[in-house]
Amino acid sequence: MTKKEIVKTISEEIGMTQLKTKEIVQKTFNAIVETLVEEQRIELRNFGVFEVKKRAARKARNPRTGQRVDVPQKFVITFKPGKEMEEKVRELEQRLLGQPQAPAQAPAPPAEGNAQPAAAPAQSSDPPAA
Template sequence: MTKKEIVKTISDKHQLTQLKTKEIVQSTFEAIIETLVEEHRIELRNFGVFEVKKRAARKARNPRTGERVDVAEKYVVTFKPGKEMEERVLRLEQEEAARAAQGLPPAYVPPVESNGDAPMGSEPSDTDL
């Protein structure tokens, strides 16, 4: 789901204009980011906890060349889902298992995960930088 789809869903549900809803959603995201930058943690009850953590420097390997490279320490944002979210996802997992037991196809097929590398021969775009 994209931010645009979130805006449409909320504006339809609450009879608000999409423009006003977009401002509210964007302000919410900005408040989350600002809190993470200033306080390094934000807890949203029944949703989860976002936290800024420092990832230590490490050695890695370039998958294309096999060459060892040094990766500097950096800050990363982590997310730990809240209890309600965990329970709902667990129910989804149980429902999918029940569908499989009945010989039904899955209701949701997740996209293939990417390791973030661009395909061979492609150059990064401005949005990748």
């Protein structure tokens, strides 16, 4: 969806002209950007959190030549979705995939002094799911 489509949808829903709606949408986006620049963080309840984070300088490798290259530090914008957004996406996932996906969990480490090799996963006679 584009900004133009967002403006059209909102305009139709609230009965405001597209021109006025476009101005409000643009001012909202401008306020988000200005807040990120000034405060490095903006929290929009039930939506999510935008945050400016520093990525440290690092060494990388050019995949074509294999040559090592220095990647300078830089600032990036991150987004962490709010609970409401995550729930809506989970509902979408359930509708599209049929079953909810259980959150992945790492296996618990063995108790000290009781280290035993991990058991092989149980074999199922069911055919693999498509």
